[in-house]
Amino acid sequence: MRTGAPSCCACAVAWPGCEPAVQRRRGTGREVPEVRLLVVYGHPVPGSFSGAVLDRLVTVLAAQGHEVDLIDLYADGFDPVLVEGERQAVFEAGSADPVVATHVRRLLAAQGLVLVYPTWWGGLPAIVKGWVDRVFVLGAVYDLVPGRNRVTGRLRNIGRLAAVTSHGSPKLVNTLQGEPGKLLVTRQLRALCHWRCRTTWLAHYGDDRAGDEERRAFLDKVETITRRW
Amino acid sequence: MRVLVVHAHPGPGSFSAAVRGAAVAGLESAGHDVEVVDLYAERFQAAMTRAERQAYLTDRPIVSPDVAHHAVLVERAEALVFVYPTWWAGLPAIMKGWLDRVLVQGVAFELDPVTSRVKPRLGHVRRIVGITTYGSSPWYVHLVGDGGRRTLARTLRLVCRRRSRPVWLALYRMDGATDADRRAFLLRVRRRMARL
Numbered sequence: 001m002r003t004g005a006p007s008c009c010a011c012a013v014a015w016p017g018c019e020p021a022v023q024r025r026r027g028t029g030r031e032v033p034e035v036r037l038l039v040v041y042g043h044p045v046p047g048s049f050s051g052a053v054l055d056r057l058v059t060v061l062a063a064q065g066h067e068v069d070l071i072d073l074y075a076d077g078f079d080p081v082l083v084e085g086e087r088q089a090v091f092e093a094g095s096a097d098p099v100v101a102t103h104v105r106r107l108l109a110a111q112g113l114v115l116v117y118p119t120w121w122g123g124l125p126a127i128v129k130g131w132v133d134r135v136f137v138l139g140a141v142y143d144l145v146p147g148r149n150r151v152t153g154r155l156r157n158i159g160r161l162a163a164v165t166s167h168g169s170p171k172l173v174n175t176l177q178g179e180p181g182k183l184l185v186t187r188q189l190r191a192l193c194h195w196r197c198r199t200t201w202l203a204h205y206g207d208d209r210a211g212d213e214e215r216r217a218f219l220d221k222v223e224t225i226t227r228r229w
Numbered sequence: 230m231r232v233l234v235v236h237a238h239p240g241p242g243s244f245s246a247a248v249r250g251a252a253v254a255g256l257e258s259a260g261h262d263v264e265v266v267d268l269y270a271e272r273f274q275a276a277m278t279r280a281e282r283q284a285y286l287t288d289r290p291i292v293s294p295d296v297a298h299h300a301v302l303v304e305r306a307e308a309l310v311f312v313y314p315t316w317w318a319g320l321p322a323i324m325k326g327w328l329d330r331v332l333v334q335g336v337a338f339e340l341d342p343v344t345s346r347v348k349p350r351l352g353h354v355r356r357i358v359g360i361t362t363y364g365s366s367p368w369y370v371h372l373v374g375d376g377g378r379r380t381l382a383r384t385l386r387l388v389c390r391r392r393s394r395p396v397w398l399a400l401y402r403m404d405g406a407t408d409a410d411r412r413a414f415l416l417r418v419r420r421r422m423a424r425l
Contacts, residue, residue: 044279073276080275080322084239087316120277121328122384123319123376127276130322149402150369169347177384180319183374188318191373208345 035160035229036067038110042117042128044074049207049215053164054116056219060226069106073127080130091137103135112160112229113193115185119167119203122174123181132189142192153192160229161185161193162200164222170206200225230355230425232261233306237268237313237324244403244411248360249312251415255422256310264302268323271295275326281333286340290333299331308356308425309389311381314403315363319376328385337388349388356425357386358396360418362403370401396421 039058043050061068078099093101107113117128124132138144142151163185167174186199202225204210204218234253238245249265256263273295284290291297303309313324320328334340339348359381363370382395398421400406400414
């Protein structure tokens with residue numbers, strides 16, 4: 001049953017403040033409306049494999065007609081270290097750190113979030129983890145309901161979530177390690193997004209031993225999968 | 230035992246600082262030789278720099294003096310104790326950056342040049358201890374994967390001595406914790422560290 005109120009998707013419920021973010025496509029071959037994607041990238045060395053992955057991703061997304069908003073954390077000199085009081089403070093655009101406030105605004109304006117990074121010690125590099133620590137703020141990205149003992153997500157605008165990463169060690173070792181980076185993205189961050197958010201985990205395992213051919217194959221895989229977004 | 234305590238919390242008067250104090254008091258009461266690294270007080274640089282990444286696969290991956298100092302502390306340690314608040318199911322960025330920058334090739338592992346296999350190098354570390362606070366309930370932490378515990382008690386443990394059992398001390402539902410809960414947790418930390 002649909003009412004006159006704006007609804008975000010096929011569901012009958014009109015979420016307050018919900019943007020029409022989630023486009024359905026699977027198997028229909030319909031035209032996909034362009035979406036605005038926030039791409040967050042964290043690798044210190046230009047010309048790295050992660051850089052090549054980013055280039056391919058951005059090229060494909062732009063060719064698909066999506067609007068790409070890129071945050072290159074190292075190039076921007078982003079400070080990943082949370083300062084005292086920042087964690088507890090309820091976000092106010094006027095009083096927050098201006099860089100953080102800008103990133104929060106860009107996150108809230110996007111319909112998808114893509115993280116591109118190398119996996120170090122099983123998870124996100126410090127600069128990317130710090131971006132999550134500082135930009136995922138109380139009062140804009142999540143809420144705390146007293147007595148509930150867990151976060152309540154507010155990122156209803158995010159209908160697509162993806163991580164594109166490369167691991168030095170093979171898949172088996174990562175399985176033993178428990179993949180903390182993968183779970184952070186596909187569970188913790190996923191829980192904050194739209195309830196129908198589509199999540200993509202694109203990982204290149206065993207990069208330490210990979211040759212040019214394997215790397216090229218991964219870039220092609222990135223292209224094939226991002227074309228379907 | 231020589232114990233290295235690594236602590237990350239921005240507030241000197243925080244509950245996390247009290248937890249660290251309880252851990253150190255417990256360890257010292259048992260006669261351990263304790264060294265504390267307070268990452269926020271040292272203004273430790275979290276993000277690996279470009280020069281460090283470029284040197285990562287060479288013979289000399291350590292390029293900055295603060296990292297060299299910490300690497301010496303790690304090489305001497307027989308136990309590593311991490312005290313931190315859990316943020317987004319994982320370590321604060323400054324502590325993740327400590328792992329990224331200090332535990333490099335030649336300190337935590339060796340990379341075989343032919344097979345590219347990782348060989349553990351922290352065989353002298355007999356214990357890994359994680360002491361943390363979570364805002365959420367245990368079931369929610371479990372559901373979202375408990376990334377911090379996976380990073381320390383599984384990922385890091387793979388390069389430490391075999392059969393070293395990790396010790397995990399956690400206070401859940403931190404936001405709703407009463408003074409009594411907090412005091413009980415401090416006591417628990419102190420007692421457990423005294424019999425490490």
